[in-house]
Amino acid sequence: MKKTILLLLSFYFISRGVAQNAVQPLIIQGKLTNSAEKTLKIFFEDANGKFVLDTIRLNDSGEFYLKTYKISRPQRTSIQQNNTQINRIYVAPGYDLHITGDASDYNTLSKTKKISGIGAESNQYRVKSDSILVARNDKTAWYELKTDELIPFLKKSKALEDSLLNVVFSKPAKQDKYFNTFKKMIDLDNQSLNFYMLLQHLEMSKYNATQMRELVAKSTPSAFSKGISHDEYLVSEDYESWVLPLYYAYEQKLDLLRDSASVKQTGYALEKIKQLFTGKVRDYYLNRHVEKRIGSANSIEQLNTAQKEMQVFIGAISNAALKKNLTNGFLEKKQLLMQVQIGKPAPAFTLTNDHGKVFSLADFKGKVIYIDLWASWCGPCRQEMPSFKKLSDKFKTNQQIAFISIAVHDGEKEWRNALKEEKPDWLQLYDKDGAVAQSYIAYAIPKYILIDKEGKMLSFDAPGPGNAQAEQLINEAIAKP
Numbered sequence: 001m002k003k004t005i006l007l008l009l010s011f012y013f014i015s016r017g018v019a020q021n022a023v024q025p026l027i028i029q030g031k032l033t034n035s036a037e038k039t040l041k042i043f044f045e046d047a048n049g050k051f052v053l054d055t056i057r058l059n060d061s062g063e064f065y066l067k068t069y070k071i072s073r074p075q076r077t078s079i080q081q082n083n084t085q086i087n088r089i090y091v092a093p094g095y096d097l098h099i100t101g102d103a104s105d106y107n108t109l110s111k112t113k114k115i116s117g118i119g120a121e122s123n124q125y126r127v128k129s130d131s132i133l134v135a136r137n138d139k140t141a142w143y144e145l146k147t148d149e150l151i152p153f154l155k156k157s158k159a160l161e162d163s164l165l166n167v168v169f170s171k172p173a174k175q176d177k178y179f180n181t182f183k184k185m186i187d188l189d190n191q192s193l194n195f196y197m198l199l200q201h202l203e204m205s206k207y208n209a210t211q212m213r214e215l216v217a218k219s220t221p222s223a224f225s226k227g228i229s230h231d232e233y234l235v236s237e238d239y240e241s242w243v244l245p246l247y248y249a250y251e252q253k254l255d256l257l258r259d260s261a262s263v264k265q266t267g268y269a270l271e272k273i274k275q276l277f278t279g280k281v282r283d284y285y286l287n288r289h290v291e292k293r294i295g296s297a298n299s300i301e302q303l304n305t306a307q308k309e310m311q312v313f314i315g316a317i318s319n320a321a322l323k324k325n326l327t328n329g330f331l332e333k334k335q336l337l338m339q340v341q342i343g344k345p346a347p348a349f350t351l352t353n354d355h356g357k358v359f360s361l362a363d364f365k366g367k368v369i370y371i372d373l374w375a376s377w378c379g380p381c382r383q384e385m386p387s388f389k390k391l392s393d394k395f396k397t398n399q400q401i402a403f404i405s406i407a408v409h410d411g412e413k414e415w416r417n418a419l420k421e422e423k424p425d426w427l428q429l430y431d432k433d434g435a436v437a438q439s440y441i442a443y444a445i446p447k448y449i450l451i452d453k454e455g456k457m458l459s460f461d462a463p464g465p466g467n468a469q470a471e472q473l474i475n476e477a478i479a480k481p
Contacts, residue, residue: 023072023093028079029065030099032058032109036411037081040064044071044091050325062103074178076185076237082434083411085377086113088126090185092178095119105413106377110134118175122182125168132164142197143204143383150201151219154194158221161190181235188236191221196242199250209257212250231280244277244285251276270313286313287322294326294333295444298460299342303334336441342458346451347439351406351429354419359429361455367402368477370462370470371449373442375410376418381446385422387466392426394471400453400478404429408437408445452477 028042040056056079058064074092078085084103091097097120101113110130115123145153165187173179198219202212223233228247233239251272255263262268269289277285290310297303307330317323346369350360361369372388374381392403403426407415415430431437440449441460450462450473458477463470 023069025067025069026071026091026093027065027067027096028056028089028091028099029097030063032062032064032084032099032101032103035062035103036083037103040079040081040084042066042079043077044068045075046070047072047321074181074185074235076189080409082409083413084109085411089115090119090122090126090178090182092119092181094177097123106411107134119178121168121173121176122179125164125182125186128164128168129161132160143200143379145201147201147205147215150197154197154219158190158194165190185235188223188233189238191223192236192238192243195221195224196238196246199243199246203246203249203253209254212254216250229277229279229281234280234284240284240288244281245288248272248276248285267312270316273313274316280319283317283319283322286317287319287326289313290326291329294329296461297333297337300334300337303330303337306330342460343456345455346449346457347436349406349431349436349439351431351436354416354428354430359427361451364402364404364451365455366453367400368453368474369402369404369449369451370474371440371451372403372405372465373408373436373440373445373447373449374405375407375445376414377410378445382418382422384446384464384466385424387464388426389424391465391471391474395474398478401474403427406431406436408434408442450474450477452480 035058038058040058042054042056044052044054046052052070054066054068054070056064056066071091071093074090077089077091078087079089079099080087083105085106086099086101086109089097089099096118097115098117099113099115101109103109111134113127113130115127140153142150142153165183169179169183198216202215207215224243228243252263255272273282273285273289290313293306293310294303297306310326314323314326317326346361348361350358352358370391372381372384374384376382388403388405395401395403405424405426406429407418408431410430412430412432419428436442440447446464447460448462448464448470449460450458452458459473462473
């Protein structure tokens with residue numbers, strides 16, 4: 001399954017800020033009792049679409065206060081740090097949000113979270129939604145559903161979302177000037193996630209072209225019935241992150257079924273992007289396409305090749321600021337790769353497993369190591385676990401390979417609960433202090449790492465366990481003396 005970029009997002013943070021005299025500040029304050037963390041991370045998107053990071057500091061009582069000028073428009077964000085996570089908060093210039101709750105664990109915080117103050121009216125949607133989801137405790141694995149099960153599931157989910165949307169946004173807001181903006185954003189988010197699940201189902205399943213078209217025609221959410229590319233859709237992060245790449249993959253799959261040779265032709269990707277997307281949507285997709293190539297480069301040589309090949313895509317972008325950001329992105333990635341290059345010793349770590357035993361990277365010297373960086377809250381990570389088990393089982397009796405999963409950006413309690421549910425039978429380690437996440441540049445998960453018998457890096461971005469190439473690379477590494 002293709003990697004999904006999760007809520008920790010992007011490889012490069014360019015914090016430009018916004019002039020304080022031009023934009024009203026955003027204030028987020030409150031009290032989180034029983035939080036295991038003293039600092040929390042919050043992410044914003046600047047005027048050029050780049051993600052910037054800020055820190056929320058909790059005192060001994062769990063009280064916090066943040067005033068920032070880093071956002072210039074209404075948007076969705078999340079407050080995260082291992083055990084404490086408050087996802088899908090709606091913020092805007094001039095908002096003064098007061099957030100309280102018991103942060104003992106994710107479910108408790110979801111049930112006890114309260115948001116008041118200026119901007120609270122829009123945020124009641126997520127407060128109520130989280131409370132309902134925790135109460136329902138529905139653990140349906142939608143990605144395992146067959147077509148005749150998935151479609152009713154999507155309809156049921158949409159009905160609940162629409163009902164809740166109507167309840168929260170039925171009355172005019174008293175002090176929230178972005179109330180209608182967020183109503184449209186949330187509705188589009190919901191439809192985007194609904195469409196994403198359908199498109200991902202097609203990506204993972206075997207259908208002929210006619211079946212695929214019929215299924216999409218019958219089940220496309222109303223927002224996308226008149227076209228996939230409209231600039232106003234870019235208010236939805238779920239549209240950007242999920243719908244656009246999977247719709248491209250869907251169209252590409254149709255081309256493969258019609259004429260596989262056409263997809264391999266030089267210039268196919270750029271022409272397909274131009275065919276499917278227009279305006280700001282096209283710029284957005286081209287920008288992310290180049291960012292993905294920057295992120296996947298594992299060596300200076302690969303990065304130089306990517307920079308050369310991506311010039312035609314950068315040239316097709318009309319937004320000058322995006323072009324400048326990409327130029328900076330190549331420079332920043334080059335600096336990272338100079339620090340951790342393929343063929344050099346892998347960054348060392350010492351971590352504890354789920355039974356309290358301590359393991360170090362040095363313990364596995366003489367073995368090929370295949371590492372999975374994941375988190376309990378990462379759906380795509382957990383979807384890959386059955387594939388990881390199949391792959392590790394193939395090498396069960398081979399003493400020259402070690403399979404290791406390391407939980408990053410995760411709460412220990414949530415990690416242990418996920419292990420009870422998934423029941424993996426290979427080594428499970430916990431990155432308590434975030435050292436592994438930082439050393440292995442885990443800004444996106446799931447992420448797979450391959451290390452050779454000498455403890456040197458083979459790949460910072462190895463194929464996932466469901467990819468046949470993963471087994472091939474492991475065998476090649478084992479075969480080397």
